[in-house]
Amino acid sequence: PYLPLAGGIMVGDTTHNDNVKSIYGTSNDGLEIFHDGANSYVRDNGTGGLVIEGSTLVEIKTRLGESHLRATENGSVNLYYDNAKKFETTSTGISVTGAGVIENTSAVTNDSVNILDIKSLSSGTVTAGFGVGLGFFIENSVYSTVNEIGRIEVVETSTTNVDDKMIFYVKDNNVLAERLNITGDGSTFGGFITAGSEDDFDPLIRAGRTASA
Secondary structure: OOOOOOOOOOOOOOOOOOOOOEEEEEOOEEEEEEEOOOOEEEEEOOOOOOOOOOOOEEEEEOOOOOEEEEEEOOOOEEEEEOOEEEEEEOOOOEEEOOOOOOOOOOOEOOOOOEOOOOOOOOOOOOOOOEEEEEEEEOOOOOOOHHHEEEEEEEEEOOOOOOOOEEEEEEEEOOEEEEEEEEEOOEEEEOOOEEEOOOOOOOOOEEEOOOOOO
């Protein structure tokens, strides 16, 4: 029995020796699947890209079942380390589990300082300005302003003669309170300013209001 050129149904396995390729398309413009004795390859030599589609799910796993990437239709894309999810896309952004290290060595100042660029993709009004911020949250908590324990904001304004500013917030009585506002003209503090010894009960300098800012 043989498989006719017009096509048919295979009912058994086929074995391809090392470096024997299954080619889909023409020989110089197609998709190749083969094993070279050391590694297995899915290689696209053709025009365009390699598109992998799943009806509801696309997943990359090891032979023993450990997940590396899992992409769900109308849902998240997850990345795994040792079968534990570390990175997930969400409807509002991303979620990272564990410690995160972000390194940028492409943008360097004259003092050879590496710069990490954080950019806002939304524009604000002339009066309110626009900018970016970093929020700090309780460990293992869901995203919510209730769980936010601190924030740093950098705000740019296009209003004439108005400085851009950097604002530092900390939680005070369960509410984020502005504690430091830095502009081109100087800095404004909210609350006490203490300088001197490490003994909180014997500062060299202590100034400010007794009420929370």
